Amino acid sequence: MKKFLSRYSKLSLTFLCIDILLILFLVYKLIRLDILPFKYLIIVIIVLLVLLGLIMLFTQKRSKKAFKVIGVILTIITVSVSTVGAYYTSTIVDFLGKAFKEGKDTYTSTYYVLTKQDTFNDINELNDKTIGYFELVPNINDALNKLKETVSFTEQKYDNVFSTFNDVNNKKIEATYIEKNLYESLLESVKDLKEANYKVLYSVDIEVENEVSKKEVNGDYVNIYLGGTDFANNFDFNMVITINKKTHKILLTSIPRDFYVYVPKLGMRDLLGYAGGVNNSIGVMENLFSVDVNYFLKVNTHSIIGLVDTLGGLEFCSNKSFTTTHALITDTYDDTKGPKLHVKEGCHTYKGIEILTISRERLAYPDGDRQRQKNCQAIMISLFKKMASLNSLTNFSNVLGKVSELYSTNIPQDLVTEIAKSAIDGNNWTFDQQSVTGSDSSDYVHLGSVKDYVMRPNQDSVSNASAKMKSVMYES
Numbered sequence: 001m002k003k004f005l006s007r008y009s010k011l012s013l014t015f016l017c018i019d020i021l022l023i024l025f026l027v028y029k030l031i032r033l034d035i036l037p038f039k040y041l042i043i044v045i046i047v048l049l050v051l052l053g054l055i056m057l058f059t060q061k062r063s064k065k066a067f068k069v070i071g072v073i074l075t076i077i078t079v080s081v082s083t084v085g086a087y088y089t090s091t092i093v094d095f096l097g098k099a100f101k102e103g104k105d106t107y108t109s110t111y112y113v114l115t116k117q118d119t120f121n122d123i124n125e126l127n128d129k130t131i132g133y134f135e136l137v138p139n140i141n142d143a144l145n146k147l148k149e150t151v152s153f154t155e156q157k158y159d160n161v162f163s164t165f166n167d168v169n170n171k172k173i174e175a176t177y178i179e180k181n182l183y184e185s186l187l188e189s190v191k192d193l194k195e196a197n198y199k200v201l202y203s204v205d206i207e208v209e210n211e212v213s214k215k216e217v218n219g220d221y222v223n224i225y226l227g228g229t230d231f232a233n234n235f236d237f238n239m240v241i242t243i244n245k246k247t248h249k250i251l252l253t254s255i256p257r258d259f260y261v262y263v264p265k266l267g268m269r270d271l272l273g274y275a276g277g278v279n280n281s282i283g284v285m286e287n288l289f290s291v292d293v294n295y296f297l298k299v300n301t302h303s304i305i306g307l308v309d310t311l312g313g314l315e316f317c318s319n320k321s322f323t324t325t326h327a328l329i330t331d332t333y334d335d336t337k338g339p340k341l342h343v344k345e346g347c348h349t350y351k352g353i354e355i356l357t358i359s360r361e362r363l364a365y366p367d368g369d370r371q372r373q374k375n376c377q378a379i380m381i382s383l384f385k386k387m388a389s390l391n392s393l394t395n396f397s398n399v400l401g402k403v404s405e406l407y408s409t410n411i412p413q414d415l416v417t418e419i420a421k422s423a424i425d426g427n428n429w430t431f432d433q434q435s436v437t438g439s440d441s442s443d444y445v446h447l448g449s450v451k452d453y454v455m456r457p458n459q460d461s462v463s464n465a466s467a468k469m470k471s472v473m474y475e476s
Helices: 010-033 038-058 065-099 140-147 161-169 180-189 277-289 301-310 352-360 369-388 396-404 413-424 459-474
Strands: 105-116 129-134 153-158 175-179 198-210 221-229 235-244 249-255 260-263 268-271 295-300 314-318 322-327 340-343 346-350 407-409 430-435 438-445 450-457
Touching: 010 038, 010 065, 038 065, 065 396, 065 413, 105 140, 105 161, 105 180, 105 277, 129 140, 129 161, 140 175, 140 198, 153 161, 161 175, 175 180, 180 450, 198 277, 221 277, 221 301, 221 459, 235 277, 235 352, 235 369, 235 459, 249 277, 249 369, 249 459, 260 277, 260 438, 260 450, 268 438, 277 295, 277 459, 295 301, 301 352, 301 369, 301 396, 314 352, 314 369, 322 352, 340 352, 346 352, 352 369, 369 430, 430 459, 450 459
Parallel strands: 129 153, 129 175, 221 295, 249 430
Antiparallel strands: 105 175, 105 198, 221 235, 235 249, 260 268, 295 407, 314 346, 322 340, 438 450
16 A cells, blocks of 8 residues: 555645545436436546546656646546535436425415404404304314414304404494405405495414325326415415326426316315315316325415526517416415516526416416416526526526425325336427317306306316326226
């Protein structure tokens, strides 16, 4: 060993040790990442070992000056490649470890205590008074328990949401307790409610955390429910992703938000966007298409703002100019609280809040929610392209950080790495898209509380979509 070490100067030995450590670290991270197919991993290791061997040969004391220069250059190249490779690989490994684990359906839900104007000014004035609530409101028991931490009151349960408001008007009860999202949706639909002059006396936030069970994967296919939520946790964008790992086919099936569907866990029909949580939406998909849904991917569209801004904006192409009916705002449906966005014809780059507003828009189009689904698909494709661009590499860590804030999922990491490894190995993955459609109609929505617009499913469209999903699933 002494004889071997004596061949090198102290400086050469120092850099040689650094080279070896960096190469070992890079190989360790590549193995942990488990995305490179084995043959490519072997090639990388061989190339690194050859470089290391040349460095060891050219940096010896007895080497000629020209070879020493080459050795220094190779050392710089190896150190740079190993350092950069280890950084990106470590960042991806950390991201995958955080981003693909046992995800839950978590969100914050706000509930309002509503009274008539000029009646009460403080929540404590409702001590020993009666507060009514609509029994079908999601998580209402948790919300009632949270309210009881502040005020002591008598509960009055109702099976119709408008009965609670009527009894407040008739002074049979002092207040009503309702979920913020439902209340604001009713305000949009019911003129009398908007003019009834209620005020929010108090609000309560509760953290909702629902377990989402996985379906066992039987075969070479998986179905993933993709739901894009707005700030109120309503699912504006709904899709089933069918993946056949053997045939390398992926089918994207889009379902409009206003689809009037049976929600098994509620035992009633409602708008898909208001089905209430991932579990309910998965139940709808399974009932609608007669397939098992194995995993979920819930995208928080509110977080798109941060991601798009981190990427420096996003391109959106429109075949016409229009002004959005939604305002450039978040956290509320009240579009009087902000300016509207003018979208120009053609392709233009927009900021995060602008992209979010475009993705929400449906009333500016004759096709309504059908066009919104197309816009959301276009935004997703543009987002993926921007993230894959060279410009994103300079902001790699920040981009991945924003991506991890964007969604929750229970997709296992090994499924993601398996598909990525297959693509790197040269397998040609093909994508196909379809959408289900229906007819414009009206029916009772928002937990059966009010009659409003619905898209009644076209059964032939649903049946054909189901058949195509099963064709991809069972193809071998």
